Amino acid sequence: MDSPFVQDKSQLVAQQLRLRRSLMASGAGFAASLVMLLAWQLGYVGWEIPQLAAFLLLTSLGYLLFPWLIHSSRNLTFTDPSLTAHQLGWHLLVNTYAMYAAAEIRSLLIVNFILLMLFAVFRFHPRKLPLLAVLLLASYCLAVLAQVLWSPLDVHWSHETLIALVFLLALIGLSLLGAEIASLRLALKRRNAHLAAAKARIEELAVTDELTGLYNRRHLMRIIRRQKGLADRGNYAFSLAFVDLDYFKRINDAYGHGVGDQVLIAVAQEIRRTLRDVDYVARIGGEEFVLVLAQTGYQEALRIAERLRSDMERLIVEVAEDHPNLKLTASIGIATYHSPETVAQLMKRADMALYAAKGCGRNCIVGEQELPPDTGMTESMADESLVAPGHESTEAEQQDDARGNPEWQV
Numbered sequence: 001m002d003s004p005f006v007q008d009k010s011q012l013v014a015q016q017l018r019l020r021r022s023l024m025a026s027g028a029g030f031a032a033s034l035v036m037l038l039a040w041q042l043g044y045v046g047w048e049i050p051q052l053a054a055f056l057l058l059t060s061l062g063y064l065l066f067p068w069l070i071h072s073s074r075n076l077t078f079t080d081p082s083l084t085a086h087q088l089g090w091h092l093l094v095n096t097y098a099m100y101a102a103a104e105i106r107s108l109l110i111v112n113f114i115l116l117m118l119f120a121v122f123r124f125h126p127r128k129l130p131l132l133a134v135l136l137l138a139s140y141c142l143a144v145l146a147q148v149l150w151s152p153l154d155v156h157w158s159h160e161t162l163i164a165l166v167f168l169l170a171l172i173g174l175s176l177l178g179a180e181i182a183s184l185r186l187a188l189k190r191r192n193a194h195l196a197a198a199k200a201r202i203e204e205l206a207v208t209d210e211l212t213g214l215y216n217r218r219h220l221m222r223i224i225r226r227q228k229g230l231a232d233r234g235n236y237a238f239s240l241a242f243v244d245l246d247y248f249k250r251i252n253d254a255y256g257h258g259v260g261d262q263v264l265i266a267v268a269q270e271i272r273r274t275l276r277d278v279d280y281v282a283r284i285g286g287e288e289f290v291l292v293l294a295q296t297g298y299q300e301a302l303r304i305a306e307r308l309r310s311d312m313e314r315l316i317v318e319v320a321e322d323h324p325n326l327k328l329t330a331s332i333g334i335a336t337y338h339s340p341e342t343v344a345q346l347m348k349r350a351d352m353a354l355y356a357a358k359g360c361g362r363n364c365i366v367g368e369q370e371l372p373p374d375t376g377m378t379e380s381m382a383d384e385s386l387v388a389p390g391h392e393s394t395e396a397e398q399q400d401d402a403r404g405n406p407e408w409q410v
């Protein structure tokens, strides 16, 4: 079913289902045509050979037309791509004519109408089933009326009335039962839609940070592992940027967590705005973000980080009308992947670079290549800061804290 009309997998599945149902309906139609052929041979139908041939040819064309429309995806241009009403209409027309032509076995042909009703149960809204039942009964009456008008055969009214009555009762029963089945079908469809929505939401929650909508730590690890896989195959570079907001605690302390959350959301939006489409960003702790810079070597990563740092410096977070707007800065540590190191080693270097950026006075970028040998950073300290992203403040920071830093207010 390769067609420019079919756009996605779910549509392809729906098309396959439509085709299967249409083939079943056409199969039943062909079987009914064979019955007519047999009835003609046994003398129940008074057609000449050309009439019989025309009937078989026309009905066959109809039964081939619908599966072809679906197979070629031309059905998608119709309001109802299932073509249920069209197919039912065609089958109804053919069977009504057959009932008129084979009057003697009309009561047998009612079985075809019952089959039509069953097909409708799986497609129609429950409210439409009684309407279809009325239409089927009317078609039966039309076949009888046509016979009265054009056929030389006598109509046995009591016989016809009895058949019509039984048919009516069968249709009422089928409508009620069909409505029940159709309601179950609709409820199942609704539940499936709910389940699909819930599944999509769970999948989203599993990879995102609820506050900012960025990726969470677990998904970040997956992304980095994937990037490592690409880089290990050769000719591919990627870098990490650890971004930590400066003195964020003071915003929380001064204005409360709610305002702090608003700032985090604004920062997340700013990072997203600054980054390229190929990059990824995650929030891995309170005010710590990790950027995965895809297809990016060391120098390019430094350039991207500088762009982000200066954007952050310019960012003014508007909290509320009666609230002072806030400004803040970020420190950034950069590390580039060196195959075949482990993800932990790469992250440790990026974290050490961030730690050094904080030590250098904040609002700055330190790349792994600039890490001064005398930072005093030991591996165990880096490990600690990885496990608990909010690292201990240095003496200089503590002095800053004591003085207070009004720079984050504008």
Ligand SMILES: Nc1nc2c(ncn2[C@@H]2O[C@H](COP(=O)(O)OP(=O)(O)OP(=O)(O)O)[C@@H](O)[C@H]2O)c(=O)[nH]1
Pocket: 211, 244, 245, 246, 247, 248, 249, 250, 252, 256, 257, 258, 259, 260, 261, 264, 285, 286, 287, 358, 362, 389, 390, 391, 393, 397
């Ligand atoms: N509003 C808000 N605050 C958070 C969240 N998670 C962590 N925090 C706060 O973030 C602050 C982090 O403080 P610190 O680790 O001392 O970092 P800092 O004040 O930014 O100082 P430096 O990083 O050293 O510049 C703490 O006050 C945490 O309570 C969060 O989801 N929302």
